[in-house]
Amino acid sequence: MGDILVGTCSWTDRALVGSGWYPVGRRDAEGRxxxxxxxxxxxxxDASYYALPAERNSRLWVERTPDGFVFDVKAFSLLTGxxxxxxxxxxxxxxxxxxPGVLDQVWAHFAAGIAPLRHAGRLGSVLFQFPPWFRPGARAEEFLEQTARRTRGWPLAVEFRHPAWWREERAEATRALLARYGMAAVAVDMNPALPSSIPPVTPVTSSRLSVVRFHGRSTAWGTGSKEDRFRYAYDDGELGAWVPRLRALAERVDRIHVLFNNCCGDAAVRAAEAMTRLLGQPVPAAAPPH
Structure with a gap:
């Protein structure tokens, strides 16, 4: 049975910082x-998607977290199209x-920025979240091959935003493509009724890692403001339905990362705490009232 690690898609999100989840005395960068x-x-x-990660920050992250704690680093925007x-x-x-010259330099900066995490064994994965216009086809497959070549030796996870990748008629070809490069497929939980919804599949494409990202089930996904898109509070019934699926995945991979992306206020950390409890894992005591 593989390990199931539960967390969130940010610890610095402004809405979380303002929610009061961090106790008094631990609201600076190190304390958080x-x-x-x-x-x-x-x-x-997630900040590494918007700006290239800094080597100094990666060193500080290693110093400020316990042994065994891992970081999934989102690939810089330009590297995913x-x-x-x-x-x-x-x-x-x-x-x-x-x-190509620009891309070479951007790749070099990104690699240097995450090097302290890699060298310390604290890099859980690099997440390549491709845009909705990244659809199946020869150009996309060539892009994935180039990405695999540039990241040889890195733990990779891939999330597609175009639903065609995981539709029934294409799913096996997608699974085989990612497996060829040892890239872990990212499963998602989102509102299934939207035209852009990714099918609710949990493919295994790497024996080392599987990633499940919970985006929330807002009907404003893809159309509203950030707050509208991610404003969603999971209940125990919705989370509990995932427990047998996560345990089934854990029978097939060494480790699962379960990450909550409904980053509006403290909804993501509360959902992560609830999922941890539903999985039968210990939940740390709540912080003192603020």
């Missing part, structure tokens, strides 16, 4: 991470994903 890591064994770094803002590009480089 230490507090979070006392309660969960895994976290996703998303646009990037000129202001976050290194050394004045243009945000031109079509320029």
């Amino acid at each position: 991470l230490r507090h979070y890591a006392e309660r969960f064994p895994v976290v996703e770094v 998303h646009p990037a803002r000129p202001s976050v590009m290194p050394q004045g480089l243009p945000p031109d994903a079509g320029d």
Whole structure:
């Protein structure tokens, strides 16, 4: 039976910081991470999607968390085919994903930024979350092959946002494609009634890792503000329905990362606490009232 690690997709989200979940005296950068890591064994770094990660920050994260705690780092936007803002590009480089020279330098900066996590054995995975326009086809497969070549030796997880990848007629080909490169498939929980909804499948494409990300079930996914898209509070019934699925996955992989992305207020950490309890794992005592 593989380990099931439960956490959230951010520990620095402004709505979480403002929710009061962090106790008085632990609301600075160091205190927040230490507090979070006392309660969960895994976290996703989402800031690395918006700006390239800094080597110094990665070293601090290792120092401020206990042995065994791991970070899933979201790949920088340009590396997944998303646009990037000129202001976050290194050394004045243009945000031109079509320029091989630019991409080489961006990859080098990203690799250097996460190197302390890799060397310390604290890199859970690098999450490549592809955009909705990244659809199945020869160009996408070539992109995945290039990504695999550049990241050889890294633990990778892939989340597709175009639903065609996991529709019944395509699912086996997608599974085989990711398995070829040892990339862990990301399963998602979201509102199933939307045209953009990813089918609720849990494919295994790597014996080392499986990732499940809970986005919430808001009807505003893809259309509303960030708060509208992620404003959702899971109840025990919804989470409990996932417990047998997670345990079945744990029979097939070494480790599962269960990550809550309904980052509106403290909804994600509360859902993670509830899932931990439903899985029969110990839940740390609540922080003192603030």
